[in-house]
Amino acid sequence: MAPHAESLSPTNPCPQPESDHYLEADHLNGALSNEFNGHSKATKNERSRLRYTKADELHDLICVGFGPASLAIAVALHDASDDATATKSLPALSGRRPKVAFLERQHQFAWHAGMILPGAKMQITFIKDLATLRNPKSEFTFLNYLHRKGRLVQFTNLGTFLPQRIEYEDYLRWCAGWFDEVVSYNQDVFEVNPRRSSTEGGTVDHFVVRSKDNASGTITERKAKHVVIAVGGKPNIPKPLPANHARIVHSAKYASSVPKLLPNTQGQYDVVIIGSGQSAAEVFHNLQKQYPNSRTRLVIRGSCLRPSDDSPFVNEIFDPERVDAFYHQSSATRSHSIAQDRCTNYGVVRLELLESIYSDLYTQRLKYSEEDQWQHRILNYSLVTGCEDLPDERVAVHIRDDRDHGKLNGAKVRDSILPADVVVVATGYRRDAHEDLLQSTRHLLPDQDRSLQVGRDYKVKFPEGTVSNDAGIWLQGCNENSHGLSDTLLSVLATRGGDMVQSLFGSQQVKVQHG
Numbered sequence: 419m420a421p422h423a424e425s426l427s428p429t430n431p432c433p434q435p436e437s438d439h440y441l442e443a444d445h446l447n448g449a450l451s452n453e454f455n456g457h458s459k460a461t462k463n464e465r466s467r468l469r470y471t472k473a474d475e476l477h478d479l480i481c482v483g484f485g486p487a488s489l490a491i492a493v494a495l496h497d498a499s500d501d502a503t504a505t506k507s508l509p510a511l512s513g514r515r516p517k518v519a520f521l522e523r524q525h526q527f528a529w530h531a532g533m534i535l536p537g538a539k540m541q542i543t544f545i546k547d548l549a550t551l552r553n554p555k556s557e558f559t560f561l562n563y564l565h566r567k568g569r570l571v572q573f574t575n576l577g578t579f580l581p582q583r584i585e586y587e588d589y590l591r592w593c594a595g596w597f598d599e600v601v602s603y604n605q606d607v608f609e610v611n612p613r614r615s616s617t618e619g620g621t622v623d624h625f626v627v628r629s630k631d632n633a634s635g636t637i638t639e640r641k642a643k644h645v646v647i648a649v650g651g652k653p654n655i656p657k658p659l660p661a662n663h664a665r666i667v668h669s670a671k672y673a674s675s676v677p678k679l680l681p682n683t684q685g686q687y688d689v690v691i692i693g694s695g696q697s698a699a700e701v702f703h704n705l706q707k708q709y710p711n712s713r714t715r716l717v718i719r720g721s722c723l724r725p726s727d728d729s730p731f732v733n734e735i736f737d738p739e740r741v742d743a744f745y746h747q748s749s750a751t752r753s754h755s756i757a758q759d760r761c762t763n764y765g766v767v768r769l770e771l772l773e774s775i776y777s778d779l780y781t782q783r784l785k786y787s788e789e790d791q792w793q794h795r796i797l798n799y800s801l802v803t804g805c806e807d808l809p810d811e812r813v814a815v816h817i818r819d820d821r822d823h824g825k826l827n828g829a830k831v832r833d834s835i836l837p838a839d840v841v842v843v844a845t846g847y848r849r850d851a852h853e854d855l856l857q858s859t860r861h862l863l864p865d866q867d868r869s870l871q872v873g874r875d876y877k878v879k880f881p882e883g884t885v886s887n888d889a890g891i892w893l894q895g896c897n898e899n900s901h902g903l904s905d906t907l908l909s910v911l912a913t914r915g916g917d918m919v920q921s922l923f924g925s926q927q928v929k930v931q932h933g
Contacts, residue, residue, distance in 0.1 A: 460592060460596045464566075464592075464595065464596050465596060466492065466496045466596045466599070466600070467496050467499040467500070467515070468492065468495065468496060468499065468518055468597060468600045469515055469599060469600070470599045471517040471518065471519060473519075473638055473639075474640075476517070476624065476641045476643065477517045477519055477640060477641060477642035477643070478516045478517045478518060478643055478922075478923070479516060479517075479518045479642060479643070479646065479922060480518070480519050480520075480625075480627050480642040480645050480646070481518070481519070481520045481521070481645075481646040481648060482521055482607045482610070482646065482647050482855065483520075483522060483523075483607075483647070483648040483649040483650060484520040484521070484522035484527065484601050484603075485522075485529060485648065485649075485650050485895075486529060486548070486590060486908060486911055487648040487894040487895050487911065487914075488520055488646065488648045488894070489548060489590065489594055489597075490548045490911040490914065490915030490918075491646065491648075491894075491915045491918050491919065492518075492596075492597050492600075492915075493548045493549055493556065493558045493593060494552065494912075494915035494916045494918065495516065495518070495923075496558075496596070498919050498923075499516070507924065508919070508923040508924060510888075510922075510923040510924065516923065518600050519601075519640060519642075520597065520600055521601075521602050521605040521607050521627065521629050522601060522603050522605060523604065523605060523606040523607070524603060525603050525604050525632070526603060527590065527591050527594035527601075527603075528587070528591075529587050529591075530583075530587070530670075532671045532674055533669060533670070533672060533673065533697060534587055534673065535583075535700055535704050536704075538582065539578075539580045539582055539583060540580045540581055540582075540583055541580065541768065542907075543579040543580065544561075544579060544581055544586070545579065546908060546911075546912065547912065548590075548593055548911055548912055548915065549912050551912040551913050552912040552915065553912075553916075558596075560581070560586075560589055563589045563592055563593070566592075602629075604631055604632040605631060605638070606629060606630045606631075607629040607649075607855065608628060608629065608630060609627075609628040609855065609857075609858060610627050610628075610645055610647070610858065610859065610891070611625060611628070611858045612625055612885070613625060613626050613641070621883060621884060621885055621886045622862065622884060622885045622886060623886040623888070623889050624642060624643050624889055625641070625643075625645045625889070625891065626639050627640045627642060627645060643890075644889065644891075644892070645890075645891045645892070646891075646892045646894060646918070646922075647851075647852045647855060647856070647891065647892070647893050647894065647896075648893075648894035648895055649851045649852065649855070649895075650849075651846075651848060651849045651851075651895070651906070652847060652848045652849075652850075652851055653669075653671075653843075653847060653848075654668075654845050654846050654848045655668060655843055655845070656843065656845055658803055658805070658816075659802065659804070659805055659841070660805070665679065665811075665812065665813045665838070665839070665840055665841060666805070666813065666840075666843060667679070667840060667842050667843065668842075668843050668844075669693070669698065669843065669844035670847075672842055676705075676840060679840050680709060680712075680840060683708060683709055683710075684709075684710070684711055685709065685711060686712065686713070687709055687711075687712040687713070687839040687840070688712070688713050688715075688812070688837055688838045688839050689705055689709070689713070689715070689838060689839060689840050689841075689842065690715050690717060690815050690840075691705070691714065691715070691716045691717065691841075691842045692717045692802055692815075692842070692844065693717075693844030693845050694718040694720055694723060694724070694767075695764065695765045695766060695844060696766070696768065696771070697844040698716060698718075698842075698844035699723060699767040699772070700771065701842050701844055702716045702775065702794075702796075703771060703775055703778075706778065712793075713793050713794070714793075715794075715796075715836055715838075716794075716795070717797050717800045717802060717815075717836075718796065718798050718800065719799070719801060719820060720765070720798065720799070721798050721799065723767050723772055724761070724765065724766050724767070725766060725767060725768070725769045725772055726762060726763070726767060726768055726769070727761050728762065728768075732759075732762055733762075735759050735762060735903060735904070736903070736904040736909040736910065738910045738913040738914070740902060740904070741901050741902055741904065741905075741910060742874065744901060745900055745901055745902075752899065752902075753899070755902075756898065756902070756903060760903075762903065763903055763907070778794065779792070779794065779796070797817065799819060799820045800817045800820060801817065801819075801820040802815060802816070802817060802818075803817070803833070805841070808837060813837075813841060814835045814836065814837050814838070815836045815837075815838055815841055816834075817833065817834045817835070818832070818833050818834075819832040819833070819834070849895065849896040849906065852870070852893055852896055856870060856878075856891065859880075862880050862881070862885065863880065870893070871900075872892075872893050872897055872900060875892075875917065875918075875921040876893055876897060876917075876918065876921070877890050877892050877921060878890065878891045878892070878893060892921070894914075894918075
């Protein structure tokens with residue numbers, strides 16, 4: 419099921435600056451967001467079993483990034499650290515508390531804050547939270563969150579499995595608050611170096627994680643036996659457009675940047691949106707409500723917006739047990755499966771939102787028969803070829819008609835220019851940040867292929883004898899090609915968090931250590 423939320427509410431949001439996708443909070447949530455932010459922190463009685471470890475001590479685990487993937491690991495580690503069962507569930511630790519640290523570059527926990535729009539709902543059931551599918555009795559289930567917040571009965575009255583997205587982010591914030599003692603925010607990790615305790619060579623037995631404090635600029639080095647890289651995706655800007663331009667905004671920063679660039683909600687702005695997926699459709703729909711006098715153009719390469727497939731049989735693609743079967747398929751079969759199943763997650767839009775957008779466009783048709791006169795349009799078969807700055811501080815987007823009729827019989831391809839006060843790019847994310855972080859480990863890989871490969875347990879596969887059995891690096895959220903479409907989504911977090919804890923400290927780790 420697609421990871422983005424569906425926004426159908428006509429509510430006019432009130433800009434309140436706070437952050438952007440991964441980096442800042444949402445501007446368009448208004449009073450509701452402020453209320454949630456004030457209530458999302460864990461109380462003094464809501465404290466995890468994990469304890470602070472000094473930076474100069476050898477850590478059992480350092481997680482780079484503290485989004486949902488790392489948070490799911492923290493939750494699973496908390497559940498496994500129960501004093502009565504820890505020795506059995508975490509045998510590699512011999513009954514002691516793990517020394518862990520989570521390093522996050524944001525100044526506080528936030529999840530997709532730039533795209534939490536008014537009325538947006540989740541698209542997966544709350545049962546696929548951080549704990550339920552692994553341990554329904556965990557303190558970190560969404561139902562227990564509702565119970566603690568005093569909203570369980572009222573939420574039940576809604577008769578839905580799909581909470582509002584703003585409430586689900588508050589649930590994640592609440593979970594994250596339990597772990598404040600072991601999370602260091604404002605830490606921008608820029609390097610992970612392999613180290614050997616012996617000065618005479620031998621195997622790598624720990625890693626040094628180097629980070630920079632975003633506020634003070636201080637560089638800190640922390641040592642760890644195990645390192646998990648879970649840094650999420652980096653906004654993808656198509657090559658015809660400049661990567662850094664004041665008027666070109668990725669959808670990840672939509673809620674924080676657009677209100678600054680378009681301060682007058684009654685202004686007659688021109689906005690171009692590029693993309694054909696859920697985020698692009700949400701932005702296109704929201705702009706018409708937020709800026710009723712604006713002109714919007716949604717630029718898509720295909721013939722039309724297409725619906726996502728979230729039918730029951732198709733949704734089984736995201737079942738946790740499917741990961742194992744997918745991993746053990748051949749590379750060719752995995753590639754075919756991903757291509758076949760892309761309609762569940764890429765370049766598709768929830769049907770309800772499509773119907774709402776179509777209805778709005780149809781209303782324009784009642785007044786104007788010619789689409790050129792419409793205030794809001796979808797430009798299909800359109801390829802972005804570049805952009806240029808205009809004298810009035812706006813930007814001009816160059817569009818090429820990508821249909822065959824412009825290429826036949828030597829006919830000139832039709833180009834057009836769209837002037838815009840803002841261009842919103844909703845073209846997804848790159849998930850290769852780990853490649854830069856782990857450059858210092860490349861020399862450990864075989865000369866003929868120095869690409870990072872992971873096992874079924876997400877552990878990077880270094881050649882035998884180069885890294886100690888009780889040390890290693892794990893990758894999260896960047897393994898779609900080997901672990902399936904669910905790898906970047908919320909659906910498998912609960913069970914994967916448990917699997918990760920077992921790979922790090924459980925019976926699997928003990929088996930590896932002792933051969």
